[in-house]
Amino acid sequence: MKSSQFAKGFQARPDTTSSEKRTALDRLNAIDGLVQSKPKTGESVGRASQPVLKPVPDDLEPTDTVNESAEYRAWRLAQGYRPGQVIELALKAIKPSPFNPRYFYLKSSIAELAVNLAKQGQQQPIHVIPDYDNPGTYFVSDGGRRVRALKEANKEAVKAVVIDLPIGIQSYKLGYDLNVQRDSQTVFDNAVVWKRFIEEKHFQSQKELAEHLGLDESTVAVALSIAKLPEPVMQEMVARPERFGSNMAYQVGRYHTARGTDSTLRLINRILADDLSTRQVADIVKGRASPQETPKPTGRQRYAQRLEVKLDGVSVGDLKSYGDDRLELRLRGLSREKRDDILRQIEQILAQK
The missing domain is CATH 3.90.1530.10 (Conserved hypothetical protein from pyrococcus furiosus pfu- 392566-001, ParB domain)
Structure with a gap:
């Protein structure tokens, strides 16, 4: 090639x-x-x-x-x-x-x-x-x-x-x-643009759109379902694409249909705070669990506090605390120099008596 x-x-x-x-x-x-x-x-x-x-x-x-x-x-x-x-x-x-x-x-x-x-x-x-x-x-x-x-x-x-x-x-x-x-x-880009294509009659149906793009019709159907969400709700999920793929966004869309915007925004915050899986959110949508009483994954310890880490105003990861003695730091997108500098500072802190 x-x-x-x-x-x-x-x-x-x-x-x-x-x-x-x-x-x-x-x-x-x-x-x-x-x-x-x-x-x-x-x-x-x-x-x-x-x-x-x-x-x-x-x-x-x-x-x-x-x-x-x-x-x-x-x-x-x-x-x-x-x-x-x-x-x-x-x-x-x-x-x-x-x-x-x-x-x-x-x-x-x-x-x-x-x-x-x-x-x-x-x-x-x-x-x-x-x-x-x-x-x-x-x-x-x-x-x-x-x-x-x-x-x-x-x-x-x-x-x-x-x-x-x-x-x-x-x-x-x-x-x-x-x-x-x-x-x-992202699925959110697809949702907005594909909905407009259908509304403006560039394609007569989601089937025709799917065939033109070479995709499964179900992929287009999910995106068009997500497109029914108000833009402020989508904006909350766009910022965390690793947490809100098409399946998770689809479940959020179903929840919005039943509960409205304010409840949906609270659900999104809960998904992020408790690291909920798509299956757990599906259970909430179906009424088998409430957003406030979501069953915790077996064997997974829930963090007590989460701090977003920013560098020059841009989010690069988070710091989570668990129980009385555990910290978890996850950073991404750093230069090698910045990474090594952070490691040196952590070593200096740990070396202090």
Whole structure:
């Protein structure tokens, strides 16, 4: 399998097992030809304020352009753009696509990426589609999170590859497939966007949507059920994707139908505080247990206190206490230097008499 040209260093993973990721891998190979030639080393041309390029001489025209759309070809020749070329565009010229597969963007995640971009610079170009009706502006096809983080970091320009793709369901599938490969697509994004697709008649039924995306109809049905939740409830779960997958969110949705928003928010807090399993929440939904009297997992000790640990305002883990003599610290996303520094400080505390 040839490596993807969509972003430097990006590789599809052949060992994924879920139906969504297998579908994404197949479709990624099919759409890989959209970027038709790799950018040359150091070939970042155009300025943020003037993204117009020099015309490409006829004898240097790419040969693999037979399938170009007429609009893209006219734009490319007018701008002197070569397929796959990385250019700089003004951030103010970039706008979200109405077919963006992502809906939720965590402020903490954007802030963390902004710090990284400020220090390391943008390593991967985003992918954009020209808005032919509004020359000089571009829709984001892939890279909405990077665009938000660059703005957060007070940058004015973004590195981008301009691709030939119509804004619509096809551009949605491109962004969706790439997000699935990165594990960044959530059931809550799917819920909101798929519900809108059905409401706007892009698809006549959930079955048609499932067939178009290559998914089981049950996967779409669960997402559309979750879409009935009010956005504030979904926001509470989006922040903890490791705790709220599709099955847990589905049970929360069932509870909301019966009990309303306030009770559901209390249930979400209880799920986090007591580390409830999906089965335990299903028991609550069915009335076999109450949110206040949830049976504890056999052999599992419940923590007495939990403290969220933040670094530069971004959550990186938690510290839990159990009984009179046990502490459990879990941290993630640290640099090696920060990790080693924390370890040294813990050793110094333990060495004190």
